[in-house]
Amino acid sequence: MDEDRGGWRRCVLSGAVFAVCMAGTTLPTPLYGLYQQKFGFSELTVTVVYAVYAFGVIGVLLLAGNASDTVGRRPVLLAGLAFAAASAVCFLCATGLGWLYVGRLLSGLSAGLFTGAASAYVMESAPYRGASRATFVATAANMGGLGCGPLLAGVLAQYAPWPLHLPFAVHLVLVAVSAAVLLRLPETVRERRPLSAVRPQRPGLPAGVRAVFVPAAIASFVGFALFGVFTSVSPAFLAQSLNVTDHAVSGLVVALAFFASVGGQLAVDRVGAGRSLPLGCAGLLAGLALLAGALWWDLLALVVLSALVGGAGQGLAFRGALSAVAGASPADRRAAVISTLFVVAYTGISVPVIGVGVLADPIGLEGAGLVFIACMAVLVSGAALYLLRRPVPAKA
Incomplete structure (x- = not known):
């Protein structure tokens, strides 16, 4: 029973880390209008800034989609959190359009690393015979995290000061807490190989x-x-x-x-x-x-x-x-x-x-x-x- 509780605790904590990372990818959504006013770009530019994220995800899926199977889940997830933190810093420091492009690309790299590795990590952390519930945790963390991003940013932008900075500062703190949590969770891949063994998929x-x-x-x-x-x-x-x-x-x-x-x-x-x-x-x-x-x-x-x-x-x-x-x-x-x-x-x-x-x-x-x-x-x-x-x- 204690082992089951420990397994579900690890499953839920890893799901929370997953949600924090995915929330960062949609955090800018309600803020694009403010960026348009600040930097004076068109609706086409908004869509291109948004789409850069997807190109980052596709690049990671093709080049390193199986990396966590090789080097382990935690190193890949920590790298994903590092990209998420770098993305938040780009938005915090944004003084022009270029910062938004780089921030979105880094966000895409983060999501690309997390999508497969975090889903596997959540399910592997669950107790034996808990596959169905673990799948629910992974699904809720992924899509739920994506939903929490615009909700968090929208509420902060509307009711708190510094609308173009506070959402990313809050996310940066959440990423730091997530990294601390992840460092305390065990690795689930038993046979790990060096990074040089990762091959494009x-x-x-x-x-x-x-x-x-x-x-x-x-x-x-x-x-x-x-x-x-x-x-x-x-x-x-x-x-x-x-x-x-x-x-x-x-x-x-x-x-x-x-x-x-x-x-x-x-x-x-x-x-x-x-x-x-x-x-x-x-x-x-x-x-x-x-x-x-x-x-x-x-x-x-x-x-x-x-x-x-x-x-x-x-x-x-x-x-x-x-x-x-x-x-x-x-x-x-x-x-x-x-x-x-x-x-x-x-x-x-x-x-x-x-x-x-x-x-x-x-x-x-x-x-x-x-x-x-x-x-x-x-x-x-x-x-x-x-x-x-x-x-x-x-x-x-």
């Missing part, structure tokens, strides 16, 4: 996986693209079209999408992996339709509903996609196939968002958003129709 897609991978990848791309739009341009839409200038409100709207994703991922256990992917596609389509209505009629209630429905759809679709792809992959290629899925997902969180920024100047933010929604709706509808004709096997 090439994405791979065996022929037998492609039928499952294509709809899973499309759903993941659309889900992450929807999150990308929410976290990069929704505060600007709320301010410009709905006159919502309260940073706490804009942070809460973004946070709701991530919290709903946690709920969607948890629902997979009840719905079943085979049905969660098509249901997730339906949720994404409904979320896109609600967002289109919000843009067309300028209604805050529809923005909130879009965050909740689209976030739940993303959670269902992405966990279903991971289950389907992992189940269809041969054991010796599984890691490479899952890495490929993550690369597609993080491409979704960057490229479409930049497209919205490019279109925002000539046709306005609302018009750009409607074009984005139309494109994503076509993609996710195609994936849903494909799944209706060729359902994912229940064993996935």
Whole structure:
């Protein structure tokens, strides 16, 4: 019993460290409008600053995605916290646009190191036979942390002094506490090798996986693209079209999408992996339709509903996609196939968002958003129709 308690204590503490790191990646979300006023850049620049983060994540996934399997979980997580701290320092010292680019890139490197290593560490820290609950802790820490970032920054920016500095100072303190906690937790990788043994991970897609991978990848791309739009341009839409200038409100709207994703991922256990992917596609389509209505009629209630429905759809679709792809992959290629899925997902969180920024100047933010929604709706509808004709096997 004492051993179980110790295991759950380690699991929860490592989950808290995971959440702190992920919160830093979304911390700037409600602050982009303030940075625009301070440095005088366009909506396109906002989306590029945001997307730099995804390029950092993709780079780490490709070059060092399996590093924690080689050198151990704790060294990789400590490196991720170091990048998170460096990112916070960049935002604290920001005197121009260049600081924001570097800060976002460092944040992406931090998230890239944490995503796989922290998930594995949380699950390995749990007691024996606690895999299901440990998966919940890892899921809640990941998406919950992403949701806490804009909420924390929005509340501090609205109700406390130094809105462009205090959120990052607070996060820096949380990162320091997390590092102290991590140093007291045990390593879970028993056979460790030197850093020189880490090799770049090439994405791979065996022929037998492609039928499952294509709809899973499309759903993941659309889900992450929807999150990308929410976290990069929704505060600007709320301010410009709905006159919502309260940073706490804009942070809460973004946070709701991530919290709903946690709920969607948890629902997979009840719905079943085979049905969660098509249901997730339906949720994404409904979320896109609600967002289109919000843009067309300028209604805050529809923005909130879009965050909740689209976030739940993303959670269902992405966990279903991971289950389907992992189940269809041969054991010796599984890691490479899952890495490929993550690369597609993080491409979704960057490229479409930049497209919205490019279109925002000539046709306005609302018009750009409607074009984005139309494109994503076509993609996710195609994936849903494909799944209706060729359902994912229940064993996935």
